[in-house]
Amino acid sequence: MTMQMRLFNTLTSRVEPLEPISPPEIRMYACGLTVYNRGHVGNYRTIVTTDVLRRALRYLGFRVKGVLNITDVDDRIIQQAVTADQDLQGFTRPWIEALEEDMTTLGIERPEFMPRATEHLPEMIDLIARLTARGHTYEADGSIYFRIASFPEYGRLSGLDVKGIKAGARVDTDKYDKENARDFVLWKFKSDEPEWAQWDAPFGRGRPGWHIECSAMSMKYLGQTFDLHIGGEDLIFPHHENEIAQSSGATGEPFVRHWMHVKHLLIDDETMSKSKGNFFTIPDILERGHSPDSIRYLLAGSHYRKPLSFGFEGLEQSVAALERIWGLVQRLDETQGDGPEGEARKACTDAETTFREALADDLNTPEALAAVHGLVSRANALLAEGELTRSGAGAVRSTLKGMDSVFGVLLPKEAADQLSAEEQALFDERQEARRQREFARADEARARLEAMGIVLEDTRGATRWRRRR
Ligand SMILES: [Zn+2]
Incomplete structure (x- = not known):
C-alpha cells in the first residue's frame, strides 16, 4: 500500500503531493559533487537528506529510481589538474574515491546510477545540437551560448524577473560578447586548455559547460520528464533554472514536476569557510573523535x-x-x-x-x-x-x-553483525581469488565489499571483516 507523500515544491512555493508519472516508481535526480576536492559536511547534508528521502519513499510503499551525478570536468577541475600536472582522470580519481568512502562512512545507499559527466559527452553533444536546431543557441567569443530570451519560462523556478533584462544589456563586469548577461555557456570551443579536456563534436572540438551535464545525465537515466529533482538551495539559480531551460528547450516537454531544495548548513550559526577555520570534511570530524552514526x-x-x-x-x-x-x-x-x-x-x-x-x-x-x-x-x-x-x-x-x-x-x-548472503559470496570469491593468485579479481571483490561498507583486514592466515559505521 502506498501512502501519499507531500513535499514542498520550489516551483510552486507550496507543499504538494508527490504524484509520480509511473506509480509506484519515483524517478529522482540529485546534483552530486564536483570532484576537485573532498566534499564538506554541508555537501553531505544534501546527500544524506536525499538518502533519507529515498528510504522514506520506500517505507511509504514507493519504488525509487535515483541518480546522483559526479561532475568530473569543469573550470576548477581543469585548472587544478593543470597545476598538479595531472590529466582529468588522474586528478579526479582520488576525489571520487573520497566521495565513495564518505558515503560508506555515513551509511548512504548507492543510488541506482552514479554517472560521471566525462562518460556522457555524446548525450551532451546531442542535446546542444537539438537546442541549436530549435533556435535556442548562438555563438560568440568562442562559445555556444543558450539564449534565454528564446525560453519565456526562464526565471519561473527562482522567481527571477528576466523581463527586466533587455537583450544587449550588460552588467559592468561582463567581459563577454553575449547578447544577454545571463545567457550561459553550453559548449566552449577548443582553447588553450589541455587536449584531455577537449572532445570532438559536429559543431567543433571543445568541452561542455557545467549546466548541460545535469540535463543530459538526468534525461538519459530518468526520461525527458521525471518526478523529482533535488539539490542544495544554492543551486536554484542559475544551475537549476538553466537545467530547465536546456531540457525543456530541447524536448518541448516539461522537465521536472517537483523541485526540492535543501537549506544551508551552518557551523555554530556561521557560514562555513576555509578562512574562518570552520570548514570540515567528514574525516575532519571523525578525527576529532566523533562517530559516523552521530x-x-x-x-x-x-x-x-x-x-x-x-x-x-x-x-x-x-x-x-x-x-x-x-x-x-x-x-x-x-x-x-x-x-x-x-x-x-x-x-x-x-x-x-x-x-x-x-x-x-x-x-x-x-x-x-x-x-x-x-x-x-x-x-x-x-x-x-x-x-x-x-x-x-x-x-x-x-x-x-x-x-x-x-x-x-x-x-x-x-x-x-553478520554478512548477508551477497556479502558472504563476495568474501568467499575474494578468498578463492587470492588462493589462486588472481589479484585483480581479488581486488575487485574487495572494492565491491568496501562499497557495501565491509572493511577487510588481512592478518596472518586469516581475513577479518568489520562493518564501517
Ligand atoms: Zn546539477
Whole structure:
C-alpha cells in the first residue's frame, strides 16, 4: 500500500503531493559533487537528506529510481589538474574515491546510477545540437551560448524577473560578447586548455559547460520528464533554472514536476569557510573523535527546509539520543515473560502511525524521530513495570527495525553483525581469488565489499571483516 507523500515544491512555493508519472516508481535526480576536492559536511547534508528521502519513499510503499551525478570536468577541475600536472582522470580519481568512502562512512545507499559527466559527452553533444536546431543557441567569443530570451519560462523556478533584462544589456563586469548577461555557456570551443579536456563534436572540438551535464545525465537515466529533482538551495539559480531551460528547450516537454531544495548548513550559526577555520570534511570530524552514526543522526534529524547549525555539541547530543535507543534494544533481548504483546502492541501501532505521517508530511524527520523516542519511552516504562513480554519486546524490536530502514542508525552495531548472503559470496570469491593468485579479481571483490561498507583486514592466515559505521 502506498501512502501519499507531500513535499514542498520550489516551483510552486507550496507543499504538494508527490504524484509520480509511473506509480509506484519515483524517478529522482540529485546534483552530486564536483570532484576537485573532498566534499564538506554541508555537501553531505544534501546527500544524506536525499538518502533519507529515498528510504522514506520506500517505507511509504514507493519504488525509487535515483541518480546522483559526479561532475568530473569543469573550470576548477581543469585548472587544478593543470597545476598538479595531472590529466582529468588522474586528478579526479582520488576525489571520487573520497566521495565513495564518505558515503560508506555515513551509511548512504548507492543510488541506482552514479554517472560521471566525462562518460556522457555524446548525450551532451546531442542535446546542444537539438537546442541549436530549435533556435535556442548562438555563438560568440568562442562559445555556444543558450539564449534565454528564446525560453519565456526562464526565471519561473527562482522567481527571477528576466523581463527586466533587455537583450544587449550588460552588467559592468561582463567581459563577454553575449547578447544577454545571463545567457550561459553550453559548449566552449577548443582553447588553450589541455587536449584531455577537449572532445570532438559536429559543431567543433571543445568541452561542455557545467549546466548541460545535469540535463543530459538526468534525461538519459530518468526520461525527458521525471518526478523529482533535488539539490542544495544554492543551486536554484542559475544551475537549476538553466537545467530547465536546456531540457525543456530541447524536448518541448516539461522537465521536472517537483523541485526540492535543501537549506544551508551552518557551523555554530556561521557560514562555513576555509578562512574562518570552520570548514570540515567528514574525516575532519571523525578525527576529532566523533562517530559516523552521530554525524548521520544530526544531518538526518533536522528538517531539510530549516538551516542546520551543525556543531560539536549537537554531535554529543546525537550520541546521547542514539545510546538511549540502543540501550533499549539491548534490554529487549533480556525480557523473559510469556504472554501476548499487550500494551506494547498499541505503543508500536501509535508510533508507526506518527512516524509515517511525519515522513509523509514534507519529510518531517524531527517529528519522525520524536515518534521513535516516544516508543522507546513507552517500552522503557513497560520494562520497568515488568509488563513487557517476550512477544511484546519482539513487536517493539520489529517496529524499530522498520524505522531504522529510514534512518539507518537506530539499531546498535551488534544487531547487524553478520554478512548477508551477497556479502558472504563476495568474501568467499575474494578468498578463492587470492588462493589462486588472481589479484585483480581479488581486488575487485574487495572494492565491491568496501562499497557495501565491509572493511577487510588481512592478518596472518586469516581475513577479518568489520562493518564501517
Ligand atoms: Zn546539477
